Amino acid sequence: xxxxxxxxxxxxxxxxxxxxxxxxxxxxxxxxxxxxxxxxxxxxxxxxxxxxxxxxxxxxxxxxxxxxxxxxxxxxxxxxxxxxxxxxxxxxxxxxxxxxxxxxxxxxxxxxxxxxxxxxxxxxxxxxxxxxxxxxxxxxxxxxxxxxxxxxxxxxxxxxxxxxxxxxxxxxxxxxxxxxxxxxxxxxxxxxxxxxxxxxxxxxxxxxxxxxxxxxxxxxxxxxxxxxxxxxxxxxxxxxxxxxxxxxxxxxxxxxxxxxxxxxxxxxxxxxxxxxxxxxxxx
Ligand SMILES: C[S@@+](CC[C@H](N)C(=O)[O-])C[C@H]1O[C@@H](n2cnc3c(N)ncnc32)[C@H](O)[C@@H]1O
Numbered sequence: 001x002x003x004x005x006x007x008x009x010x011x012x013x014x015x016x017x018x019x020x021x022x023x024x025x026x027x028x029x030x031x032x033x034x035x036x037x038x039x040x041x042x043x044x045x046x047x048x049x050x051x052x053x054x055x056x057x058x059x060x061x062x063x064x065x066x067x068x069x070x071x072x073x074x075x076x077x078x079x080x081x082x083x084x085x086x087x088x089x090x091x092x093x094x095x096x097x098x099x100x101x102x103x104x105x106x107x108x109x110x111x112x113x114x115x116x117x118x119x120x121x122x123x124x125x126x127x128x129x130x131x132x133x134x135x136x137x138x139x140x141x142x143x144x145x146x147x148x149x150x151x152x153x154x155x156x157x158x159x160x161x162x163x164x165x166x167x168x169x170x171x172x173x174x175x176x177x178x179x180x181x182x183x184x185x186x187x188x189x190x191x192x193x194x195x196x197x198x199x200x201x202x203x204x205x206x207x208x209x210x211x212x213x214x215x216x217x218x219x220x221x222x223x224x225x226x227x228x229x230x231x232x233x234x235x236x237x238x239x240x241x242x243x244x245x246x247x248x249x250x251x252x253x254x255x256x257x258x259x260x261x262x263x264x265x266x267x268x269x270x271x272x273x274x275x276x277x278x279x280x281x282x283x
Contacts, residue, residue, distance in 0.1 A: 008048035023224035067149030112219030113145030116156025146200035159187035217248035
């Protein structure tokens with residue numbers, strides 16, 4: 001099937017940009033061709049135009065193509081230092097403060113969670129902090145993982161991962177938070193109780209509010225500047241004053257959006273929404 005022609009490329013580019021604000025102009029053509037060919041092959045499309053026809057009428061295929069282009073690559077504790085910083089600078093003080101003040105819930109959003117490893121890694125970090133601070137565990141923890149890709153979320157919901165995907169998990173944590181089964185390692189009921197997965201596009205206006213933490217790693221790097229701004233504005237809307245945002249190591253806040261946060265740990269891309277909100281016109 002021919003996807004290399006300029007016409008096919010331009011039609012796909014324009015459709016993703018118009019439908020989702022997803023800009024593929026920065027992608028290498030060979031990566032793009034491979035990804036589109038793979039998706040089209042799965043659907044049995046024999047030409048680029050047939051695939052574009054499918055994209056135009058099938059929202060779910062737009063999601064799957066964007067997911068394929070955003071590379072669903074993920075891991076448990078991807079960047080171990082970043083998760084250590086998240087525990088120390090964000091989760092530990094939050095858990096301690098909430099318990100001390102008698103507040104009832106800790107709300108975290110793992111945005112662009114792919115197959116769930118990030119969400120469960122956060123849940124493990126929270127569980128570890130709870131153990132230190134609150135042996136009675138009366139703090140309710142809600143960690144929601146969202147992604148565009150239904151197939152990635154299906155895997156996340158099973159909570160079962162093959163042995164070779166467990167590289168980032170230490171022996172102690174493996175023993176404590178997983179049970180070995182025939183199909184791999186399965187997360188414990190404790191992690192399941194804390195986590196939930198649902199489908200969502202980061203470009204849509206989010207419905208929740210008053211989140212304590214948003215972890216969005218290795219996602220916005222694929223977005224154009226306009227979409228970056230839109231997604232960050234959405235995060236600002238749902239974060240509590242004093243709430244935290246964590247991005248991936250190669251990502252950062254751009255332009256005026258930087259002023260909406262204080263830097264907590266620049267290297268690990270941890271930011272905090274000030275207690276007295278700063279504002280940008282139009283937000
Ligand atoms: C490279 S993975 C990152 C996974 C995880 N956050 C990590 O750092 O390991 C990027 C994920 O972002 C998701 N994604 C891309 N665009 C999205 C959007 N507009 N809304 C929600 N998820 C999106 C993709 O489906 C993919 O699963």
